[in-house]
Amino acid sequence: KSTMIRTVFSRSLPRLCRPPACHYSAGAIPEPCSQPEVHYDKLFINNQWEDAASGKTFPTINPATGEVICQVAEADVADVDKAVKAARDAFRWGSPWRRMDASHRGLLINRLADAIERDSAYLAELETLDNGKPYAMSYTMDLPTVVKCFRYHAGWADKWEGKTIPIDGDYFCYTRHEPIGVCGQIIPWNFPLLMQAWKLAPALATGNTVVMKVAEQTPLTALYVASLIKEVGFPEGVVNILPGMGPSAGAALARHMDVDKLAFTGSTEVGHLIQQASGSSNLKKVTLELGGKSPNIILSDANMEDAVEQAHFGLFFSQGQCCCAGSRIFVQADIYDEFVERSVERARRRVVGNPFDLKTEQGPQVDQEQFNKILGYISSGKREGAKLMCGGGVAADRGYFIQPTVFGDVQDNMTIAREEIFGPVMQIMKFKTLEEVVTRANDTKYGLAAGVFTKDIDKASYVSNGLRAGTVWVNCYDVFASQAPFGGYKSSGNGREMGEYGLDNYTEVKTVITKVPQKNS
Amino acid sequence: IGKVFPAYNPATGEQICEVQEADKADVDKAVQSARVAFSLGSVWRRMDASERGRLLSKLADLVERDSVYLATIESLNSGKPFLPTLFLDLQGTIKTLRYFAGYADKIHGTSIPMDGDYLTFTRYEPIGVCGQIIPWNFPLMMTAWKLGPAIACGNTVVLKPAEETPLTCLYMAALVKEAGFPPGVINILPGFGPTAGAAIASHMGIDKVAFTGSTEVGKLIQEAAGKSNLKRVTLELGGKSPNIIFADADLDLAVEQAHQGVFFNAGQCCTAGSRIFVEEPIYDEFVRRSVERAKRRIVGNPFDPTTEQGPQVSREQQNRVLGFIQSGISEGAKMECGGKALGLKGFFIEPTVFSNVKDDMRIAREEIFGPVQLIMTFKTIEEVIERANNTDYGLVAAVFTNNINKAMTITTAMQAGTVWINCFNALSTQCPFGGYKMSGNGRELGESGLKEYSEVKTITMKMVTKNS
Numbered sequence: 011k012s013t014m015i016r017t018v019f020s021r022s023l024p025r026l027c028r029p030p031a032c033h034y035s036a037g038a039i040p041e042p043c044s045q046p047e048v049h050y051d052k053l054f055i056n057n058q059w060e061d062a063a064s065g066k067t068f069p070t071i072n073p074a075t076g077e078v079i080c081q082v083a084e085a086d087v088a089d090v091d092k093a094v095k096a097a098r099d100a101f102r103w104g105s106p107w108r109r110m111d112a113s114h115r116g117l118l119i120n121r122l123a124d125a126i127e128r129d130s131a132y133l134a135e136l137e138t139l140d141n142g143k144p145y146a147m148s149y150t151m152d153l154p155t156v157v158k159c160f161r162y163h164a165g166w167a168d169k170w171e172g173k174t175i176p177i178d179g180d181y182f183c184y185t186r187h188e189p190i191g192v193c194g195q196i197i198p199w200n201f202p203l204l205m206q207a208w209k210l211a212p213a214l215a216t217g218n219t220v221v222m223k224v225a226e227q228t229p230l231t232a233l234y235v236a237s238l239i240k241e242v243g244f245p246e247g248v249v250n251i252l253p254g255m256g257p258s259a260g261a262a263l264a265r266h267m268d269v270d271k272l273a274f275t276g277s278t279e280v281g282h283l284i285q286q287a288s289g290s291s292n293l294k295k296v297t298l299e300l301g302g303k304s305p306n307i308i309l310s311d312a313n314m315e316d317a318v319e320q321a322h323f324g325l326f327f328s329q330g331q332c333c334c335a336g337s338r339i340f341v342q343a344d345i346y347d348e349f350v351e352r353s354v355e356r357a358r359r360r361v362v363g364n365p366f367d368l369k370t371e372q373g374p375q376v377d378q379e380q381f382n383k384i385l386g387y388i389s390s391g392k393r394e395g396a397k398l399m400c401g402g403g404v405a406a407d408r409g410y411f412i413q414p415t416v417f418g419d420v421q422d423n424m425t426i427a428r429e430e431i432f433g434p435v436m437q438i439m440k441f442k443t444l445e446e447v448v449t450r451a452n453d454t455k456y457g458l459a460a461g462v463f464t465k466d467i468d469k470a471s472y473v474s475n476g477l478r479a480g481t482v483w484v485n486c487y488d489v490f491a492s493q494a495p496f497g498g499y500k501s502s503g504n505g506r507e508m509g510e511y512g513l514d515n516y517t518e519v520k521t522v523i524t525k526v527p528q529k530n531s
Numbered sequence: 532i533g534k535v536f537p538a539y540n541p542a543t544g545e546q547i548c549e550v551q552e553a554d555k556a557d558v559d560k561a562v563q564s565a566r567v568a569f570s571l572g573s574v575w576r577r578m579d580a581s582e583r584g585r586l587l588s589k590l591a592d593l594v595e596r597d598s599v600y601l602a603t604i605e606s607l608n609s610g611k612p613f614l615p616t617l618f619l620d621l622q623g624t625i626k627t628l629r630y631f632a633g634y635a636d637k638i639h640g641t642s643i644p645m646d647g648d649y650l651t652f653t654r655y656e657p658i659g660v661c662g663q664i665i666p667w668n669f670p671l672m673m674t675a676w677k678l679g680p681a682i683a684c685g686n687t688v689v690l691k692p693a694e695e696t697p698l699t700c701l702y703m704a705a706l707v708k709e710a711g712f713p714p715g716v717i718n719i720l721p722g723f724g725p726t727a728g729a730a731i732a733s734h735m736g737i738d739k740v741a742f743t744g745s746t747e748v749g750k751l752i753q754e755a756a757g758k759s760n761l762k763r764v765t766l767e768l769g770g771k772s773p774n775i776i777f778a779d780a781d782l783d784l785a786v787e788q789a790h791q792g793v794f795f796n797a798g799q800c801c802t803a804g805s806r807i808f809v810e811e812p813i814y815d816e817f818v819r820r821s822v823e824r825a826k827r828r829i830v831g832n833p834f835d836p837t838t839e840q841g842p843q844v845s846r847e848q849q850n851r852v853l854g855f856i857q858s859g860i861s862e863g864a865k866m867e868c869g870g871k872a873l874g875l876k877g878f879f880i881e882p883t884v885f886s887n888v889k890d891d892m893r894i895a896r897e898e899i900f901g902p903v904q905l906i907m908t909f910k911t912i913e914e915v916i917e918r919a920n921n922t923d924y925g926l927v928a929a930v931f932t933n934n935i936n937k938a939m940t941i942t943t944a945m946q947a948g949t950v951w952i953n954c955f956n957a958l959s960t961q962c963p964f965g966g967y968k969m970s971g972n973g974r975e976l977g978e979s980g981l982k983e984y985s986e987v988k989t990i991t992m993k994m995v996t997k998n999s
Contacts, residue, residue: 113626113961116633120588158581165584165633168961169978182939468995471650475998493581493636510637526939 042145044366046135051229052083053253054236056096057246063088068255070229073142073374074365074409082229085254090221090262093250094269097192097219100247107219107245116167119214121242123160126235130157133231135366137203140230142373142410143328144365155490156207159508162492163211170216170513180529186520189217190295191270193516194263196256196284197232198276199225199376200331205275206232208507210249211492213273216516221250221269223260227376229253256280265291273515275299275333278430278456278501297505297515299333300498301430302458305451306336306487307473309444310345312463316485318352322436324461324487326360326414329375330384330434333502334459336487338420338427339438340447346440350418353438354399357414360434362405374410375433381410384433391417391426391435401434422450430456444469448476457499461487480506536723538698541610541842542833542877550697553722558689558730561718562737565660565687568715575687575713584635587682589710590703591628594621594671597706601699605671606833608698610841610878611796613834623960624675627976630960631679638684638981648997655985657685658763659738662731664724664752665700666744667693667844668799673743674700676975678717679960681741684984689718689737691728693744695844697721724748733759741983743767743801746898746924746969765973765983767801768966769898770926773919774804774955775909775941778812780931784953786820790904792929792955794828794882797840798852798902801970802927804955806888806895807906808915814908818886821906822867825882828902830873842878843901849878852901859885859894859903869902890918898924912937916944925967929955948974 051067052059060083067081085093100107126133134148143152172185193213197205202225213220224232236251252259260280264272264287271294274284278300288296306324308317324336341349365373375381388402401415412434420427420437427437441447451460460479464470474482480497483489490496495506505515535549553561568575594601602617611620640653661681665673670692681688692700704719720727728748732740732755739762742752746768756762774792776785792804809817833841843849849872856870869883880902888895888905895905909915919928928947932938942950948965951957958964963979965971973983 113630117629120629161585161588162581162636165635165637167633168630169634169637171978182943467992471992472995475650475994510639524935524939526943527936528940528943530943 039146039149039368040131041368042131042135042138042149042366044135044139046132046139048080048136048230050233050237051080052233053085053089053093054233054249054251055089055093056250057240057244060089062086063092068226068253070140070227071377072139073376076408076410079139079230082233082253085223085252085259087258087262089252089254090259090266093221093252094192094266096247096250097221098268100245101189101191101219105245107217107248112168112170112217115214115217116164118242118244119160119164119167119211122238122244123157123164125238125242126153126160127157129234129238130154133203133234136234137231138365138373140228141199141202142365142376144370144373146368146370147328152201152204156203159204159207159492160211163215166212166510166513167215170517172519176531177523180526182524182526182529184522186522187216188518188520190516190518191218192268193218193220194266194269194272194294195220195222196260196263196272196274196276197222197224199227200328200333202228203231203235206235209273209275212507212512213516214244214248216513218271218516219248221252221263223252223254223263226253226255261287264288267292269294271295271297271516273297277301281501281503295515297507298503299507300458300501300503301456302333302335302498302502303338303428303430303454303456304334304336304459304461304479305338305340305477306461307447307451307463308339308341308345308349309462309464309466309469310342311465312345313465313485314345314348314352317463318349318356320461320463320487322353322356322360325436326357326372326434327488329372331376331380331432332488334481334488335432336459336461337431337435337437338451339436340441340451341438343440343442346438350399350416350438353436354416357400357416357436360414362411362414372414372434375412376410378410380432381412384412384431384435387426387429387431387433388415388435391420391424394424394426396420396424396426396437422453428454444472448473452476452478455501458502459483536694536721538608539695539845540607541844544846544877547608547698550701550721553691553720553727555726555730557720557722558727558734561689561720562660562734564715565689565718566736568713569657569659569687573713575685575716580636580638580685583682583685584632586710586712587628587632587635587679590706591625591632593706593710594628594703595625597702598625601671601702604702605699606841609667609670609696609844610833612838612841614836620669620672624671627672627675627679627960631683634978634981635683638985640987644999645991648994649991650994650997651989651991654988654990655684656988658984658986659686660736661686661688661984662734662737662740662762663688663690664728664731664740664742664744665690665692667695668796668801670696671699671703674703676743677741680975680980680984682717684981686739686984687716689720689731691720691722691731694721694723729755732756735760737762739763739765739984741765745769749971763983765975766966766971767975768926768969768971769924770801770803770966770970771806771896771898771922771924772802772804772927772929772947773945774807774929775915775919775931776807776809776813776817777930777932777934777937778810779933780813781933781953782813782816782820785931786817786824788929788931788955790821790824790828793904794825794840794902795956797843797880799844799848799900800956802949802956802958803900804927804929805899805903805905806919807904808909808919809906811908811910814906818867818884818906821904822884825884825904826868828882830879830881840882840902843880844878846878848900849880852880852899852903855894855897855899855901856883856903859888859892862892862894864888864892864894864905890921896922912940916941920944920946923969926970927951
């Protein structure tokens with residue numbers, strides 16, 4: 011890929027002077043500024059910027075260096091109350107948001123997409139600074155996907171139709187698809203902008219109002235998007251964004267008596283707490299996108315080069331911090347040795363370094379806690395007898411970098427084979443038959459995603475139909491699209507996001523039945 | 532070869548300019564180009580559906596950018612008053628393009644639990660090369676109504692605008708190119724019905740034809756399709772739509788809506804509420820108020836901001852309408868006001884109201900397409916239902932009442948594609964629109980509009996063992 015040098019402009023002028031991203035061809039990534047300015051660090055309530063009621067702030071860290079980027083206002087119970095009130099008021103019968111043509115909601119979402127596209131070079135810099143993911147990825151993957159997600163859902167706003175239904179008797183019956191109301195949304199730190207888009211887009215398209223708590227590790231890009239939400243003209247109170255901690259602000263949202271629905275993406279452990287909080291408060295509707303330990307099954311007739319590269323990407327993408335990481339790679343016995351050898355060679359070649367360097371493939375883990383946890387799993391792998399093939403240690407003196415690590419000869423009962431590591435640690439196991447591997451692949455409490463590599467048409471359909479997972483990839487991995495539903499079986503979650511299916515989670519169906527003098531077909 | 536035809540300004544009768552005239556050879560060339568653009572593996576066929584949507588969105592943005600210019604040309608060439616054209620026609624055009632832009636990547640097939648050890652799913656594929664023939668009463672909007680769903684579904688198009696009003700459609704073609712549509716996806720041919728239009732209807736290389744226009748020509752299109760390659764046909768044709776006013780209606784609302792319902796666009800609407808049935812107790816008052824309103828209707832220069840009604844689109848149309856007015860007089864209807872051509876230049880007609888109209892009069896049976904309002908009276912709901920449905924047309928209907936039971940009964944009973952309750956001409960891109968009976972077949976707009984531009988393919992694959 012060719013790069014373009016704009017050092018003078020990118021370092022000295024504020025983001026307003028940044029040329030729009032769309033000037034660049036697909037192959038060109040603009041040289042990033044590694045110290046983008048932070049413009050927004052407060053709570054966003056009713057289209058206003060506010061300090062926390064308590065005045066408290068918390069630091070957000072640059073994981074490539076361990077240094078503090080800036081302080082951010084920390085929302086707690088009082089702020090959640092205030093935001094929920096604002097969202098409730100924006101949702102009242104007769105409000106501008108409730109009276110707005112559905113197509114106009116779509117227009118506002120499209121304008122938001124345009125504004126994000128306009129500022130995508132800056133947003134990609136800020137995302138990389140706060141999360142550690144390589145800028146090349148932020149710019150070429152995260153940002154365009156965010157824009158597409160908003161555009162996709164903008165199109166749905168005036169197309170989400172109820173039905174008229176031929177019921178028995180002299181009645182006229184129809185359904186209305188109404189918004190649920192005030193939606194609490196709690197998002198994680200692994201794809202801050204994208205997770206914000208996945209949550210906001212369907213909720214707004216269907217006419218809800220939102221109180222969103224962003225991850226404490228990565229609040230900055232969400233707050234900038236809040237400024238764009240105000241800029242493009244969303245009425246006040248429709249979207250409210252609160253940086254804060256899970257146990258305080260997040261829990262307050264989950265148990266709030268005036269929040270109608272909660273959508274959470276994060277760990278299965280916290281997912282349990284959210285569901286319990288709903289039960290012990292007002293029975294708010296809950297959707298969960300949780301963890302995974304997704305199997306990636308490589309049959310002996312697979313295209314070897316392709317399978318190795320896709321399996322590598324499927325595990326190591328985003329520093330291994332993907333809910334759907336293909337973290338149990340089952341390789342058919344006769345190609346096992348070659349597969350492991352090639353995977354190790356590929357892992358050794360993985361470029362770990364400064365996320366702002368365009369050649370970097372892997373940045374740091376997001377924080378100290380994750381860093382320690384992953385090193386702990388690597389130790390357990392060694393202790394329990396898995397074969398460490400490469401990596402296994404720290405990759406740099408500062409920041410939270412971990413070497414791309416590969417374990418071979420992994421047994422299904424090892425900790426690294428059962429628990430979600432969320433780091434750059436690959437597990438490769440061996441299998442003999444199809445029936446065996448489908449059984450072993452399904453032997454987990456998780457069920458988020460799965461992959462299968464084969465050229466055989468019967469084997470592909472057998473395996474893909476047999477796996478208990480929300481998304482099955484055939485001869486590919488980590489292929490996402492706004493049009494395709496995504497979500498988990500079992501403890502990987504409930505409900506689906508994206509696609510038409512994703513709209514169900516943000517809809518209350520009202521059936522209206524009117525008596526008529528005489529029904530005719 | 533090199534033939535041209537004139538485009539006129541109907542407010543003055545003067546020629547605006549000359550336009551190239553397409554004939555059969557040009558249609559052949561356009562179809563060839565559309566066919567190549569549709570070939571398997573082409574840029575258009577390989578394009579992400581969402582990207583097709585992006586292009587339509589971009590086209591909408593460009594129309595919005597140039598909306599004042601487009602409204603000016605539309606007004607100049609068709610006689611429609613400028614301000615309504617800017618606020619209604621242009622907005623309707625932009626919204627329609629945006630609506631279908633949003634649908635492009637939401638056209639879903641299904642996966643199906645069929646009997647046996649099979650995996651089955653459907654794909655909604657584009658039909659192929661679509662011929663589209665549009666009328667002169669809403670040139671820009673009709674272009675958007677046709678292009679929107681066809682392009683969203685991935686088809687390629689050969690579109691013939693009306694010979695009376697080719698200019699705005701041709702400007703849209705320039706915007707299509709500017710938006711970045713691949714060559715051959717959209718082709719626009721100004722020309723005449725009996726030559727270029729007929730060539731499209733009978734072309735062996737066109738997979739579907741969509742026509743909006745008179746019922747008379749609609750029949751010819753259907754015949755041509757049957758005689759040639761059985762191309763799929765959708766038709767949006769004429770109407771003689773009933774507007775039923777009950778005694779309990781809000782009278783001010785009903786009078787104004789009935790007035791606009793028939794006089795809008797100088798009466799040149801397929802949806803014109805051209806048979807107004809008024810319940811006996813309020814008949815006299817309704818007629819009195821309608822005549823007073825019609826007398827107040829401002830007819831004049833389309834570019835004057837106070838003008839409500841411009842000219843008819845052509846001398847031919849003007850003469851036709853005047854002929855209907857004469858037949859009304861000679862068959863014994865009572866002409867309450869209007870009745871004459873207005874002014875020396877252009878094709879203006881006075882807003883005309885007839886009362887005491889009998890159902891069997893020509894003016895009550897045939898589509899006039901001009902500013903002529905007909906008011907009849909009725910006694911019972913059963914009677915008016917029968918009389919309203921007693922027509923070969925079935926495009927729209929309306930009812931004005933505060934009574935929920937009457938409203939429900941009328942809406943169920945009307946043989947019409949759209950029924951309005953306490954409103955008229957409430958159209959929006961999200962709502963399917965089309966005719967019962969000889970008002971057409973198929974629906975445009977809404978999700979239903981997409982069906983007409985898709986071909987469903989069922990794919991069934993043997994599986995080793997099916998599980999639910």
